[in-house]
Amino acid sequence: MKVVGVIGGPKTDGNTYKLVRAVLDGALEAGHTVVTWRLRDVFIGQIGYFEEKVLFPLDDFDKMQPDLESMGALVLGAPIWYGHVDTRTFNFINRTYYYSKYYNEENAEKWPSAQPVNIISYGRTEPDAYDGVLDWLDGVWSGYGMKKSINLAAPDTSNNPVESNKELLKQAKEIGRNL
Numbered sequence: 769m770k771v772v773g774v775i776g777g778p779k780t781d782g783n784t785y786k787l788v789r790a791v792l793d794g795a796l797e798a799g800h801t802v803v804t805w806r807l808r809d810v811f812i813g814q815i816g817y818f819e820e821k822v823l824f825p826l827d828d829f830d831k832m833q834p835d836l837e838s839m840g841a842l843v844l845g846a847p848i849w850y851g852h853v854d855t856r857t858f859n860f861i862n863r864t865y866y867y868s869k870y871y872n873e874e875n876a877e878k879w880p881s882a883q884p885v886n887i888i889s890y891g892r893t894e895p896d897a898y899d900g901v902l903d904w905l906d907g908v909w910s911g912y913g914m915k916k917s918i919n920l921a922a923p924d925t926s927n928n929p930v931e932s933n934k935e936l937l938k939q940a941k942e943i944g945r946n947l
């Protein structure tokens with residue numbers, strides 16, 4: 769199975785990246801193929817509208833499409849920015865509107881019923897501070913006919929960075945192994 773990691777946020781080696789990486793490492797150990805997309809390295813444009821038609825930008829999304837259309841699992845990692853997923857992740861999700869049944873039913877057929885794994889990391893200390901964001905992500909994926917999400921949250925990252933949180937990293941790897 770192909771496991772596609774998509775990482776929002778601008779950091780090359782941040783909390784979010786480390787957790788996504790741990791899930792992907794677990795997936796590799798289980799014998800899956802792994803592909804990583806860092807959203808900071810691709811240009812994803814904005815959706816437009818003209819003469820009553822949705823317009824998609826000429827951007828790098830077409831480079832991601834073959835992986836998205838052939839994935840068995842999607843591991844999405846987003847730092848929380850101002851109470852929601854970071855802007856790159858939000859824009860990426862908007863861009864997947866190409867596969868929405870509300871846009872085009874033929875395109876919607878191409879989006880696989882893959883397993884979503886949603887990973888968020890944030891500064892607030894409560895473990896459930898952004899459960900609403902995880903629920904929202906699960907709702908987006910369920911709209912695309914995907915499976916029920918597996919979620920992982922890393923709270924309090926300024927006092928408890930992911931790299932020193934062995935238990936959380938173990939949990940992430942285990943998620944990957946069980947995909």
Ligand SMILES: Cc1cc2nc3c(=O)[nH]c(=O)nc-3n(C[C@H](O)[C@H](O)[C@H](O)COP(=O)(O)O)c2cc1C
Pocket residue numbers: 777778779781782783784785847848849850851852889890891892925926
């Ligand atoms: C622009 C910006 C906005 C942020 N907003 C929030 C927020 O609303 N709530 C929160 O708990 N943490 C917030 N944070 C903290 C990050 O979510 C946290 O440091 C996260 O673990 C960063 O992940 P990274 O290391 O992968 O970049 C914000 C950080 C930045 C840079």
